[in-house]
Structure formats: C-alpha cells, structure tokens
Amino acid sequence: MAPEDAxxxxxxxxxxxxxxxxxxxxxxxxRGPKQKTTVDAVVASGxxxxxxxxLETFSMRKVADRLGIGVMSVYTYVPGREELIGLMIDQxxxxxxxxxxxxNLPARLEIVAHHLWDEYGRHPWLLQVDTSRPWLGPNIxxxxxxxxSAVEGSGIxxxxxxxxxxxxxxxVASAARSARDAKRTAERSGLSDEAxxxxxxxxxxxxxxxxxxxxxxxVGQASGEAYNAASNPxxxxxxxxxxxxxxxxxxxxxxxxxxxxxxRSA
Amino acid sequence: MAPEDAxxxxxxxxxxxxxxxxxxxxxxxxRGPKQKTTVDAVVASGxxxxxxxxLETFSMRKVADRLGIGVMSVYTYVPGREELIGLMIDQxxxxxxxxxxxxNLPARLEIVAHHLWDEYGRHPWLLQVDTSRPWLGPNIxxxxxxxxSAVEGSGIxxxxxxxxxxxxxxxVASAARSARDAKRTAERSGLSDEAxxxxxxxxxxxxxxxxxxxxxxxVGQASGEAYNAASNPxxxxxxxxxxxxxxxxxxxxxxxxxxxxxxRSA
DNA sequence: TCCTTTTGCGTACAGTGTACGAAGTTCGGG
DNA sequence: CCCGAACTTCGTACACTGTACGCAAAAGGA
Numbered sequence: 353m354a355p356e357d358a359x360x361x362x363x364x365x366x367x368x369x370x371x372x373x374x375x376x377x378x379x380x381x382x383r384g385p386k387q388k389t390t391v392d393a394v395v396a397s398g399x400x401x402x403x404x405x406x407l408e409t410f411s412m413r414k415v416a417d418r419l420g421i422g423v424m425s426v427y428t429y430v431p432g433r434e435e436l437i438g439l440m441i442d443q444x445x446x447x448x449x450x451x452x453x454x455x456n457l458p459a460r461l462e463i464v465a466h467h468l469w470d471e472y473g474r475h476p477w478l479l480q481v482d483t484s485r486p487w488l489g490p491n492i493x494x495x496x497x498x499x500x501s502a503v504e505g506s507g508i509x510x511x512x513x514x515x516x517x518x519x520x521x522x523x524v525a526s527a528a529r530s531a532r533d534a535k536r537t538a539e540r541s542g543l544s545d546e547a548x549x550x551x552x553x554x555x556x557x558x559x560x561x562x563x564x565x566x567x568x569x570x571v572g573q574a575s576g577e578a579y580n581a582a583s584n585p586x587x588x589x590x591x592x593x594x595x596x597x598x599x600x601x602x603x604x605x606x607x608x609x610x611x612x613x614x615x616r617s618a
Numbered sequence: 619m620a621p622e623d624a625x626x627x628x629x630x631x632x633x634x635x636x637x638x639x640x641x642x643x644x645x646x647x648x649r650g651p652k653q654k655t656t657v658d659a660v661v662a663s664g665x666x667x668x669x670x671x672x673l674e675t676f677s678m679r680k681v682a683d684r685l686g687i688g689v690m691s692v693y694t695y696v697p698g699r700e701e702l703i704g705l706m707i708d709q710x711x712x713x714x715x716x717x718x719x720x721x722n723l724p725a726r727l728e729i730v731a732h733h734l735w736d737e738y739g740r741h742p743w744l745l746q747v748d749t750s751r752p753w754l755g756p757n758i759x760x761x762x763x764x765x766x767s768a769v770e771g772s773g774i775x776x777x778x779x780x781x782x783x784x785x786x787x788x789x790v791a792s793a794a795r796s797a798r799d800a801k802r803t804a805e806r807s808g809l810s811d812e813a814x815x816x817x818x819x820x821x822x823x824x825x826x827x828x829x830x831x832x833x834x835x836x837v838g839q840a841s842g843e844a845y846n847a848a849s850n851p852x853x854x855x856x857x858x859x860x861x862x863x864x865x866x867x868x869x870x871x872x873x874x875x876x877x878x879x880x881x882r883s884a
Numbered sequence: 885t886c887c888t889t890t891t892g893c894g895t896a897c898a899g900t901g902t903a904c905g906a907a908g909t910t911c912g913g914g
Numbered sequence: 915c916c917c918g919a920a921c922t923t924c925g926t927a928c929a930c931t932g933t934a935c936g937c938a939a940a941a942g943g944a
Binding site: 574 | 627630631634635638641642673674746748749751754756759762763766767770775776777778779780781782784785788789791792793795796799800803817818821822825826830831832833834836837840841844848849853854857858860861862863864865866868869
C-alpha cells in the first residue's frame, strides 16, 4: 500500500538487471552526457585485472585506471565491487561455449570436468571468490542446464542429478585450487618445493625428530622422488576424477530406474 | 662466506619456530619488560574473532582490542596478519584429538571425513583462507599422518595413498563450503531461499522465459519441494561422500597388491 | 649503576571501498 | 529556441585496513 512497496533490495534488482542486460530492453532514459564506456568494458577490464593479478590486489581504482576513467565513474556502471565480481564470474562462465556432451555417462562427466578445469586454468581468480552464492546470471544458468544435461536420462531422480552435478563441480574446484596453490607457492617464493624443503629441513627435522611421522615421512619421500615436488596437481585431478566418476557410475547403475546402458532415456 | 649466509626468509623461519613453539626450547633471552600476554593468547584471540565474524572483517586491530593491547604490540608476538592466520589454522587443526580409526577402509574414511566436516562447522573461516600452502605446523603434520593412517596397509602405493587422502579432504572442504554459503546467504539477507526466489521471480521469469531451461527448471522445482531451499548441504555431503568412498574402495580392491579384505597389512 | 635488549605502542603512510556533492553535458517540453 | 530536468563524471572525504618507524619505559647482566 505504500507508494513504493517492494524495493526489497534495490541493488540486488539492479545487479540482476545488469547480469541479464543483453536479454533485456535497454532502459534508454538517456538524458545526460554520453557514457565514456560500457558495462561490458568495465566487466572485461575487471576480468583482465583479475587474470593478471588475482583477486587479493583487485581494486576498483585499478579497474578505473585500465579504462582511463575516474574511480567513482565505475560506480555509474556497476553498484559496487562485489557486484562487479559477480558480473565477472558470469562473463567468464560464458566465455567458451559448452562442448557437446557425447558418449556414455562417464565420458560426459569427463567432458564437464575438463571444461571446468580449463576454465579455472584460464581464470584462477574464480577460485578466490568468497561469495555466498554466485548471482544467477545467464551464463551461470546455462552452465547449470548444461551440467544437468550430462546426467539427464540416466535414471536417477532429479535431486540425485543435482547432487551428482554438485559433486563433480565441487571436486574440480577443489583440485583446481590445489593446482593454483602449488603454482603460486612456486612463483611467489621463487623456490621449488625441493629448495624450500632443503632450507627449512634443519628446523623441521629437529622438531619432528624422525619416529613420530612414519607414514608421512615415507609418503612424502615417495612423492618427492616421483614429482620433484610435494604434489602433482594434474595427476591428482585425473586420479580423483576417475574415482569420483567411478562412484557415480556405480550408483547410477544400481539405481532402480536404470535402463541398461544408454545414458539417454526415451 | 658472508657473515650471515642463509636468512633466506627470516619471517618464514620465525613463523616455523612459532608453529612448533611448544616443542622447542624457549629462547629466554628476555631482557625487556615482561610480555603482557602470550602467543597462545594472541592466536586464541584471533580464532575467537574469526569464529565470530569470519575472515573478511578480520583485522589486527580487532585482535589487539580483544587482548586489551595496542595494535602494534601484536606484532611483537606474531610477524604479521598472514602468519597469524597460519598459526590459527594449525591451532584449530589440533583443537580436537583425532578419533581412533577402526573398521574397514570405508568406515575409516567416513571417520576422517566427518572429523573434517565437524571442524569446518566449528571454524567456517578455515574455508575462507586463501593461502598458497598452509604452514607446516605440528597439528597439520599430525593431521596428515592421521589421514594417511586411514589408508595405510590397504595395498595401494604411497603416492596413491596421498591422492586418496587429498581427494577426501578436498571433497569435504568443497561440501563444507556449500554448507557455509547456504547458511550465510540465509543469514545475511534475512530471507529464506524461498522468499528470495519469490521476490526476484518476476524479473527472472521474464528473462529466462520458460522453455530455455527445461532440466534446471524441473530439477530446481524438485529441490525446492524437497528441501524448501535451493539445496540441502547435509544431504549433499552424505551423498557425495558415499560416491567418493565407493570409488576409492573399488580402486583399492582392484589394486594388484590388495590382500583380501583386511585394511591393515602385515 | 649503567648499558643493552626487548616490549609496548603512538604516529604515520599508503592503500582500500564508497558516500556526497559540484560541475558539466545532453535531451524533452514549452 | 531555450531552459530546466536528468544524467555522467569525478574530486574530495571518511572510515577502515596492514604495517614501518621510532620513542619511552622496563628489565637483566656487567
């Protein structure tokens, strides 16, 4: 009954409109001076910055500098930092088209996982966002639909489909995080894992004195010899993915509605 | 040959010494005034703060305030913010003793996973740290040894043991992240998922106009009806864990050195 | 007692996100 | 044609961050 009754969260509405901006009629109430740039350019600039530096040093001022505009001008395109990152996520998600999902269930899940893995490789900052839940933009929506289509018709329930997709996506994020961390540790310190260990070994050996860590000691040594590093993220990804897909496939096959082999239902 | 030849990274050495402080002889070159508090108190204060507020608003000044000391005094106990968080991680990791690992392999992996899950529940900020690799402290080392002991003797190689443990830990972190995000979304906006959807539905429906998302639409509706929310993190955890453990167990059973059932080797 | 070491901490600086308001630009309506 | 309304741009300002620096006070060893 109030004159304006449901602006529950104005910036949420505005952000949603920005996310879907390409499918929405332009507001075109343009009265003032022409805008120097566009929302797309701001988002692209943000992505470029995050690609270069990561999110910990990501700042609105740097985004503005890259565009050659003042800091506060950015706020005429985008409500704030958090929302900009939300737009960047959706944009990055839509960067590469989703590959066709062919073959049986494990093959399809492999395709999904590798697509996500590659995406994290291109945009490692996606792993740094600490957001409650990403904004529901068009590319996020397409992504979810695509992921679900990989398990569609396999005979499991809708809820189980969601859980399978969540499991795969979570696994890939986790593996990609390890990969990024390993890379960054090496780059930041300028030291290989081996060199780092050699330097800190005196103190650590004094303190861990041998007998207390029989298994870790053995396993750590094996890893070191096999990889010349503490871990091999690429292999860990492949290993983990194989196990996860295995677990999913045997669940699907044990499912009551499972119709003998073909991943597509009638 | 230089007077001081290997202070490759002085604060790294200092941090390592701080991590292992309880197993190291005290430096005791104490000449100045008595310290007002202790490293343990600083770390505990940091953990309390992070438990209360999370890491995004975590600040050295707040830690100092909780201790009733000046900001810069914190720096006489701890080299800096990042290192303090490293100490907090190790401390939190050692908070609860590791439960005994009994039963067969899947049972043991369940125990490990639930222990980690509970820990993330007590200290959600552990999921927010964006560190290259956690500092190798005593409790982190114990944790790794304990995790490995869950798969020790199952007949797989040392490297595979490491990969299995990495897989489990990564999965739990990923599931816990979903749980934390869901909780925070609900708390922050004060809206249930249902209410949020109801409010934003007009715009979203206008833009997603029905036919484009056949599977997501169906699945989303099923989730909504089953959970009254977009997802159920607890169930997703259980479902995913079952699949992951399944995949691991079948791998172990297919392993050439697998000796019929008993998870412990001679 | 005096000197050296160490703690505590006030101040300062470079950085952050963003609220506010002034100035300039464009268009619609009269 | 012209003027006011609407809009963009962006300088300034504020509250906040981590932490470098230096000074004062405290304590132990000589």
